[in-house]
Amino acid sequence: xxxxxxxxxxxxxxxxxxxxxxxxxxxxxxxxxxxxxxxxxxxxxxxxxxxxxxxxxxxxxxxxxxxxxxxxxxxxxxxxxxxxxxxxxxxxxxxxxxxxxxxxxxxxxxxxxxxxxxxxxxxxxxxxxxxxxxxxxxxxxxxxxxxxxxxxxxxxxxxxxxxxxxxxxxxxxxxxxxxxxxxxxxxxxxxxxxxxxxxxxxxxxxxxxxxxxxxxxxxxxxxxxxxxxxxxxxxxxxxxxxxxxxxxxxxxxxxxx
Ligand code: NAD
Numbered sequence: 001x002x003x004x005x006x007x008x009x010x011x012x013x014x015x016x017x018x019x020x021x022x023x024x025x026x027x028x029x030x031x032x033x034x035x036x037x038x039x040x041x042x043x044x045x046x047x048x049x050x051x052x053x054x055x056x057x058x059x060x061x062x063x064x065x066x067x068x069x070x071x072x073x074x075x076x077x078x079x080x081x082x083x084x085x086x087x088x089x090x091x092x093x094x095x096x097x098x099x100x101x102x103x104x105x106x107x108x109x110x111x112x113x114x115x116x117x118x119x120x121x122x123x124x125x126x127x128x129x130x131x132x133x134x135x136x137x138x139x140x141x142x143x144x145x146x147x148x149x150x151x152x153x154x155x156x157x158x159x160x161x162x163x164x165x166x167x168x169x170x171x172x173x174x175x176x177x178x179x180x181x182x183x184x185x186x187x188x189x190x191x192x193x194x195x196x197x198x199x200x201x202x203x204x205x206x207x208x209x210x211x212x213x214x215x216x217x218x219x220x221x222x223x224x225x226x227x228x229x230x231x232x233x234x235x236x237x238x239x240x241x242x243x244x245x246x247x248x249x250x251x252x253x254x255x256x257x
Contacts, residue, residue: 005240007231008190008216009247012094015188020086021204022100022107025193025219029080029238032073032104036195036221053168060159064149067162071122071140074104082192083110085241092248097182101194101201103164116182118175118201120165127153127160134160176200183207188230190216192237196223 012018024034035047049055050066087110089095099116100107105123107115125139126132132155134142139160142151151160165171179201183189189208196202196217205215205225214230217223218240226232233240 003243003247004231004233005243006247008218008233008240009244009251011188011214011216011231012089012190012244013248013251015094017185018089018095018188018190019097019099019182019186019208020089020095021189021191021194021201022086022098022102023192023194023196023198024102025195025221026082026086026100026237027077027080027102027104027106028193029082029236030077030104030106032077032106034193036197048167051164051167053166056159056161056166060150061148063161064143064151067164068140068143068149071136071162074106074122077104077106079106079110080238082237082241083107083112085238085245086192087111088245094248095190097178097186099179099182099201099204101198116175116178118165118171118179120163120172122162122164124163125151125160126163127156127158129153129158130156132156136162171200179204180207184211187213188216189213190218191223191225192218192241194219194223195221196225 028034056063083106086098090112098107098112099118101119103119103122123136125134130153132153139151143149146152153160183204184207186208189205191205208215209228215225215228216231217225217229218233218237220234
């Protein structure tokens with residue numbers, strides 16, 4: 001029986017316009033828990049509560065007491081072999097677009113040049129009242145200097161939020177539009193580390209299937225698309241993606257000059 005990682009390597013190599021979609025599971029091997037796996041964030045807090053627009057607006061101190069340590073947590077970890085493999089597929093011209101639901105910035109640190117960050121980023125802060133933006137370092141300096149841990153807008157004094165999209169907020173127009181355009185063009189979509197339960201991103205694989213494209217999924221847990229996969233891989237993303245790169249290298253070595 002052929003190895004699923006070899007099937008995936010062949011599927012990617014044969015694609016005209018391959019797109020990768022990642023979720024929290026691509027970063028768990030870096031030490032950032034996902035939401036829904038055993039030991040995930042959901043077991044200790046309800047992200048829908050601490051990560052909601054309502055909590056931010058009503059009790060910004062509670063929001064920031066959960067949110068502030070996440071900046072340090074992300075700074076203290078490094079990209080893992082799955083992030084590296086994704087960046088390598090882009091460098092080789094095999095993957096044309098990367099869509100990520102993650103806010104941790106690890107794809108960029110691994111070398112991906114233009115990840116479409118549909119759920120925002122920790123890189124900056126914003127004032128929802130006057131639309132002012134500040135860079136991340138300034139945002140954190142304000143949070144740490146304030147008595148209650150809440151960074152405030154220097155123009156209007158309103159509590160600032162990070163650039164991460166909260167539950168109850170609209171997704172930013174530009175990235176989500178780019179994500180759907182990439183899915184529209186894709187003849188292959190590889191999903192890594194997403195349960196595909198969070199809309200509207202969870203509908204992107206359906207966009208690919210609707211236009212006759214094929215999807216591959218690499219997660220430890222189940223997804224609603226498992227029956228529709230051309231290739232379905234289970235297990236750790238880092239090891240599996242490193243194997244995919246190995247298969248591509250071996251195929252390249254065997255190609256006559
Ligand atoms: P999810 O937690 O719903 O699903 C994660 C999926 O990845 C599960 O199917 C799980 O089995 C799988 N998984 C976990 N570790 C894996 C590994 N090492 N190898 C392969 N598969 C693995 O995550 P989601 O679908 O991304 O949705 C959660 C939402 O929360 C998203 O918006 C996401 O951006 C956000 N979130 C982001 C981060 C981050 O930026 N790192 C962390 C937690 C949550």
